[in-house]
Amino acid sequence: MTPNKSLIQHLARPYFITFLLLALVFSFTMPTAIAKTEGVFTGKNYNVIRVKIKGDLARTLKPYQLKARLYNQIISSAKARNGGKLPTAANQYFVAVVKNSQLWASEFGPVGSVRRIHSANIKNQRAFFTWSGKALTSVQTMDRWPIRFSKISSNFNPRRRHPITKKIRPHRGIDLVAPHGTPIRAPASGRVTHRAGLGGYGRTVKINHGKGYVTLYAHLKGYAKSAKKGSYVKKGQIIGYVGKSGRTTGTHLHYEIQVNGVARNPRTVKLLNSRFKLSGTSLVSFENDRVKQRTALKSARAPLGIR
Ligand SMILES: [Zn+2]
Secondary structure, eight states: OOHHHHHHHHHTSHHHHHHHHHHHHHHHHHHHHHHHHSEEEEOSSOEEEEEEOSSBHHHHHGGGOOOHHHHHHHHHHHHHHTTTSOOBGGGOEEEEEEETTEEEEEEEOOTTSOEEEEEEEETTEEEEEETTSOBOSEEEEOOSOSSOOSEEEEOOBTTOBOTTTOOBOOBOSEEEEOOTTOEEEOSSOEEEEEEEEOGGGOEEEEEEEETTEEEEEEEEEEEOTTOOTTOEEOTTOEEEEEBOOSSOSSSBEEEEEEETTEEEOTTTSOOOEEEOOOOHHHHHHHHHHHHHHHHHHHHHHGGGTOO
16 A cells, blocks of 8 residues: 555544544534623623724724714723823723613723723713813814904904004904805804894894804894894804995904903913813712722623733
8 A cells, every 4th residue: 555545545534524523513512602702792681792802992892883873982981091192002901881782881901000981971961071070072162263264354453552542452352354245153052142233343242152252253244143132052053144344444354362351362261161060969969879880891801801
């Protein structure tokens, strides 16, 4: 017998075929066993997401095709909790507890310096907090500008002297040049406190945003129907249109920001950015929830071998 022939005979033996089949089955079962530790799991009271971070958290969660709202809640809160950066492989793992399709609590490593996130509904908004109750999300934010403009024709200058009289005639706002009729959008939510002519300012709108912030829009062509005096406007809502009413040399928006009654430079003023504060009933439910969340997170991370 030649060695070649003996090998062929060897391969034809039933035990070898069984071995091949077993190897094949085994190679398919192994990755499934790993996938059972990581993934999205449906539970009785809540769902659990449990992953080892590879690359970054966004990339790690991609294959699970989470609903957009939940995915955004997870990513934005984790980023805020991680100093503005996505958790990466250095953070080792991430677990989340999901209730009613919304993020309820989450945590990520590294093991030994775990960061947890608490979440709750406050004033009809989903809010996220550190484990000690510091807000990670803003309730109200403000855009720098209420329109897209081509240039600034006159800057904020509280000590501007009149070119002829030499008297101080402060320019309490900034003049933004844009085409006639350009829609003006509320840079932050607030209440319309003025919507009428105002001397040389022409058609003028004022919005009180709370926290001491008031914005003013002058020389308007007209007002937006929905932004009536006394009405509440949302951030981004159209409140009026750029024009040249009042004393003005040309079409532009005169834009003012007052903080606690003082006109400030719209280019540099610290923009409104108010955060949730836990107090009263929201503080009580925060403390109650935190106990349950701690237990839920502990069992969520257990299969990863992290205590
Ligand atoms: Zn002006």
